[in-house]
Each structure stands twice: as C-alpha cells, then as structure tokens.
Amino acid sequence: MSENGLTAARAKMRDAGVAQQAIDVFTHYYAQLEGGATGLIPEETIEPLTRIDSVDGAAIDEDAAREALDRTALIKLNGGLGTSMGMDRAKSLLPVRGGRSFLDLLVDQVMAARRRHGARLPLIFMNSFRTRADTLAALAARPGIEVDGLPLDFLQNREPKLRADDLSPVQWPADPELEWCPPGHGDIYTALMASGVLDALLERGYRYAMTSNSDNLGAAPSARLAGWFAASGAPYAPEVCRRTPADVKGGHLAVRRSDGRIILRDTAQTPPEQMHYFTDQFRHPFFHTNNLWFDLEVLRDTLVERGGILGLPLIRNEKTVDPADPASTPVIQMETAMGAAVEAFEGAAAVEVPRSRFLPVKTxxxxxxxxxxxxxxxxxxxxxxxxxxxxxxxxxxxxxxxxxxxxxxxxxxxxxxxxxxxxxxxxxxxxxxxxxxxxxxxxxxxxxxxxxxxxxxx
The missing domain is CATH 2.160.10.10 (Hexapeptide repeat proteins)
Incomplete structure (x- = not known):
C-alpha cells in the first residue's frame, strides 16, 4: 500500500519538475513516516543547554570581521504568503514603516552594510512558487542590489501532501494547488544545492551564509557576528536569545543524551504531556531565533558525502488538505526545520545575541x-x-x-x-x-x- 503511495508521489514530483535531489530527500522521509516515526523528542532523552557564549562578550578583530562579512552571503526565507493574516502574496511586501515594506528595509540594511564595511554581501531570497514573481518585481525597483552575477533568488522545493489513511498523494480537484506543500524551511540546504546557488557562491569566493526569516527585521547584516563565526571555526551556529515568560512557542536547543550532540526541539516535536518542560524558561533558558550561520564549504562537502541528504529530524504535521475546511481530507505533511541542522555538523556551536536581533512579525x-x-x-x-x-x-x-x-x-x-x-x-x-x-x-x-x-x- 505505502510502496504504491511512494511510487505515485515520486512520479507526481517528477511530472511537476521537482529536482531529483528533492525527490531523494522526500523518499528518505517517506521511509521514516512509513516506519511510524513521529519526530517527537521526549524530555528524558535530552539535557538542557544552559551555557552559551555571548557575542557581546567576544573579542573580535574589526578587520577580520569586515573580511568575514565580505565572504558572507545573506539568505532570506521568503516563501510565506502571510496567510495567517489573510494575505495572498509575499508577506515581505507588506508595508511596515512609512510605506516601506519588509523587503525595502532589508535592501536598505544590506546596502548600508556594504557602504559601511566595503563588503560585497549578496542578498538572496529563497522564494516559493507563490512569492517569486511579486518579489522579483519589487526587487527590480531597487537597482544595484545584484552582486557578481549571482541570482536574486532560488526556489524552495515542494512535495505532495499525503493522505493520512494510506500515505498516497492526496487528490483535490477543487484546487489542485492544495495538493502540494513546502517541505519546511529545512529544505534550504537541498534547494541551495539543487538550484546551483551553493556552487555559484563558492566559485565566487563566498565561504559563509547567514540566513533568517524575511519578516524578522532584527536579523540585519552584522560584521561582528560574521567575525565571531569565522573565528569560531564552527561549521554551523544558530543565534539564540534568553527567554522571557512570553517566549513559549519558539524552539530551543538541548543536548542529546545518546551522543552529546546539540539539537533543536520545536513545539511539534515535544510530547503534549511534556509541554510544561518546553515552556519552562528556567529549565530551557534560551530560544532559537531561526537566524543561522553556516560554512558553505562544509555544507557542500557534507551533502556530497551523504548523497544530498542531511538527515534532519522528521516533523510529522497533521492537517487537512484544505486548511480552511476542517472537514476536508486529513493529510500528513512531512517537514524539517533548518535549525535542526545543528545536529548534522560535528563541532556546531551557538551564540547568544541581543534581543534586538529577534523582531519577527507573525500576527x-x-x-x-x-x-x-x-x-x-x-x-x-x-x-x-x-x-x-x-x-x-x-x-x-x-x-x-x-x-x-x-x-x-x-x-x-x-x-x-x-x-x-x-x-x-x-x-x-x-x-x-x-x-x-x-x-x-x-x-x-x-x-x-x-x-x-x-x-x-x-
């Protein structure tokens, strides 16, 4: 039954022009889903992470920091439509201040950092099929943002929603677009490689990437953080902030008892009866901002070594095919979180940053x-x-x-x-x-x- 479902799903993805690397990753997670994987991370399997270096206290050479920023690419996750707020186009185009949108302010931040530090600093968006056209049209009005012939964007992959009863691709003739879903922002690594953008960045001398959500105006280019990351030698590092009683939804880092690796645990990966541990700001004192730094060379080598599959933990997301209709067909969406890659790289670190670097607009x-x-x-x-x-x-x-x-x-x-x-x-x-x-x-x-x-x- 499930073998037929996988065959049908792979064929559907091929017919839609989805990259083979993305199909291979989908196949990897389908096997986990078929095997009964829930993606849950019980409290008894982890230890709280309570000590993290702060960028404010780090000794960073200014010249080295400027050099590191010049070798950094800024990647913004821009696949969201802002549907939770009733929008039907890229959320980053929503006016925020004085008629300027998220995208306008992001471009302003990048252009200012280039002037201040003499850095090339390309700005690249990971778009979805629904956000690409509007975003590129808006960027066309901001001449000079392109760098070194690099593209301004690459596309996030998509995958079929699976029927909850037999794991076959759901059919929804009323709106075939609803048969598809994004694989979560953990797809950024697959999409970077499949699109050719990863190789293009490395060929042009870029070594690091800093990525964040396009609706987080606090995650601006930072020479200081670039310098810290380069000096750390870490292949990967998330930015975290100290939690307050209001920070009950964001994921947190922990140490896995079985191997000592730092991991990310999100709300959807926490057993419901253990949510009181998850929301305890004293037990888990830092929250994950979804601002990430990673070494492009290490990412490429790791993806090649693992056949394009980082092996991020599965997030099993149960929904209905039409989110607006609770009576529509129950489906499962297989997702991964990009922050979960912290466990994929030996020597990964984390850095505490000021709260000002976390300013998302979700509501x-x-x-x-x-x-x-x-x-x-x-x-x-x-x-x-x-x-x-x-x-x-x-x-x-x-x-x-x-x-x-x-x-x-x-x-x-x-x-x-x-x-x-x-x-x-x-x-x-x-x-x-x-x-x-x-x-x-x-x-x-x-x-x-x-x-x-x-x-x-x-």
Missing part, C-alpha cells in the same frame, strides 16, 4: 508594534526600540487578525504606544488619528462596534 499584534512609535528606523534601515520595554499588544482576533480588517480599523495609522506597558483591545473599534496610549490600557467590548475619537488618550 497583526506584532505588526502594530513595529509600525508604532516604540521603534524608530535609522539611516541603516534598522529598527531601534526607543523605550526600555516594548508594549505588549493584544488585539481581538475576530476583528483585527486579517490584514484587511486591521488596516480598516487603523485608517490614520496606529496609535502612539511608546509610553504604554500593554494594550488590550476587545471588540470592534476603529481608531481615529493621534490616539495616545499610556500605562496598562484595556478597551473592552462594551459599546462595540465603535470609534476611538481622534486625539483620545487611553
């Missing part, structure tokens, strides 16, 4: 924050937090979750929250211009729907 709560006066944008395209602590924002998901609804309720821009500790909005409220929020503010649902008048102080 409209986050979007309100980065659009607000809590942050200012400097000449290098970097967001600088003005108060000591950022305001905690909680918007009623019934009325603010989707970007269209959010924009309609803040027609004059978001309120001032620089002097606020928290802002909680319940109900349906439209905000006038010049609203100022201070202290711990809560707007209840009584009187909703309604208008917060211009100039109001809350």
């Amino acid at each position: 409209t709560n986050d979007l309100l924050l980065v659009r607000s006066d809590v942050y200012e944008v400097d000449d290098d395209g970097l967001l600088r937090m003005v108060p000591e602590r950022a305001c905690a924002v909680s918007l009623d998901g019934r009325f603010y979750k989707r970007i269209g609804d959010f924009e309609a309720r803040f027609p004059h821009g978001v309120p001032s929250i620089r002097a606020a500790q928290s802002l909680s909005v319940e109900g349906d409220w439209t905000f006038g211009a010049g609203v100022v929020v201070t202290g711990r503010a809560r707007i209840g649902s009584e009187g909703s729907p309604g208008m917060i008048p211009a100039g109001a102080r809350i």
Whole structure:
C-alpha cells in the first residue's frame, strides 16, 4: 500500500519538475513516516543547554570581521504568503514603516552594510512558487542590489501532501494547488544545492551564509557576528536569545543524551504531556531565533558525502488538505526545520545575541508594534526600540487578525504606544488619528462596534 503511495508521489514530483535531489530527500522521509516515526523528542532523552557564549562578550578583530562579512552571503526565507493574516502574496511586501515594506528595509540594511564595511554581501531570497514573481518585481525597483552575477533568488522545493489513511498523494480537484506543500524551511540546504546557488557562491569566493526569516527585521547584516563565526571555526551556529515568560512557542536547543550532540526541539516535536518542560524558561533558558550561520564549504562537502541528504529530524504535521475546511481530507505533511541542522555538523556551536536581533512579525499584534512609535528606523534601515520595554499588544482576533480588517480599523495609522506597558483591545473599534496610549490600557467590548475619537488618550 505505502510502496504504491511512494511510487505515485515520486512520479507526481517528477511530472511537476521537482529536482531529483528533492525527490531523494522526500523518499528518505517517506521511509521514516512509513516506519511510524513521529519526530517527537521526549524530555528524558535530552539535557538542557544552559551555557552559551555571548557575542557581546567576544573579542573580535574589526578587520577580520569586515573580511568575514565580505565572504558572507545573506539568505532570506521568503516563501510565506502571510496567510495567517489573510494575505495572498509575499508577506515581505507588506508595508511596515512609512510605506516601506519588509523587503525595502532589508535592501536598505544590506546596502548600508556594504557602504559601511566595503563588503560585497549578496542578498538572496529563497522564494516559493507563490512569492517569486511579486518579489522579483519589487526587487527590480531597487537597482544595484545584484552582486557578481549571482541570482536574486532560488526556489524552495515542494512535495505532495499525503493522505493520512494510506500515505498516497492526496487528490483535490477543487484546487489542485492544495495538493502540494513546502517541505519546511529545512529544505534550504537541498534547494541551495539543487538550484546551483551553493556552487555559484563558492566559485565566487563566498565561504559563509547567514540566513533568517524575511519578516524578522532584527536579523540585519552584522560584521561582528560574521567575525565571531569565522573565528569560531564552527561549521554551523544558530543565534539564540534568553527567554522571557512570553517566549513559549519558539524552539530551543538541548543536548542529546545518546551522543552529546546539540539539537533543536520545536513545539511539534515535544510530547503534549511534556509541554510544561518546553515552556519552562528556567529549565530551557534560551530560544532559537531561526537566524543561522553556516560554512558553505562544509555544507557542500557534507551533502556530497551523504548523497544530498542531511538527515534532519522528521516533523510529522497533521492537517487537512484544505486548511480552511476542517472537514476536508486529513493529510500528513512531512517537514524539517533548518535549525535542526545543528545536529548534522560535528563541532556546531551557538551564540547568544541581543534581543534586538529577534523582531519577527507573525500576527497583526506584532505588526502594530513595529509600525508604532516604540521603534524608530535609522539611516541603516534598522529598527531601534526607543523605550526600555516594548508594549505588549493584544488585539481581538475576530476583528483585527486579517490584514484587511486591521488596516480598516487603523485608517490614520496606529496609535502612539511608546509610553504604554500593554494594550488590550476587545471588540470592534476603529481608531481615529493621534490616539495616545499610556500605562496598562484595556478597551473592552462594551459599546462595540465603535470609534476611538481622534486625539483620545487611553
């Protein structure tokens, strides 16, 4: 039964033009799935990782740091459509500050780093089929971002969603695109090799890559971190931040008891009955930012040695073929996390970085924050937090979750929250211009729907 499913899935991928390396990786994980692999990492199999070097305390030679940055490529994960916020195009094209999008600010950051450090610093996006055209069109308006004839992007692979009952490729004639899914951002290593971008970078003298999510405006080019990574001699290193009570979702690093390797454990890999360990900020004091550094030469050699398969832990993701229809066919999506590669390289390290390097926008709560006066944008395209602590924002998901609804309720821009500790909005409220929020503010649902008048102080 499952052999027929694998044969059908491989044929479907070949017919769609998926690279053979990606088909081989899919086959590797299919065998694990068929064998009953869950991808779970129980607490009793790991030890907490509690001591990590900090980049702030490292002695780094400035000239060596500039040289390391000149040999670094910046790769941004850009396959997401922002569907959780109701978007249907590349999330990086969403306006963030003064009409400038994530992509605009990323380009500003790269161009500023080139000027400041004299580095080549190519900017390359890993796009999906759904984000490629819009992203390249936006980049065409930013002349000079190309470097050394390198491409501005490469494509993330895709694979069939599998029926949960027999592991065959799901059929969904109502929308055949929903029959496919990305293999998780762990596909970056396969896609780099299959696209030829890995070899192109090495041929042009690049040795290191720094990669992060395109919606994380804190993950800017850093000569200091490039210098630390080059001096460390590590083949691979994730950036981590110290956890707070609010950091309960992001993955964390741990030490596997069986072999002493550093590993990444995500929420989906934690047994449900052990989530209290996962969210314990004192037991696991650092969270994984998904900002990663890796040695391109080591990556190439390792992929060649292993036949293109790094062997990252499987993440078994159970969904329905149409995410918007819980009654549609149950499917399994096989995924991997790029941060899990920390266990694939002997001698991998980790580095603690300032919280300012982790500024993702996953929800409209986050979007309100980065659009607000809590942050200012400097000449290098970097967001600088003005108060000591950022305001905690909680918007009623019934009325603010989707970007269209959010924009309609803040027609004059978001309120001032620089002097606020928290802002909680319940109900349906439209905000006038010049609203100022201070202290711990809560707007209840009584009187909703309604208008917060211009100039109001809350």
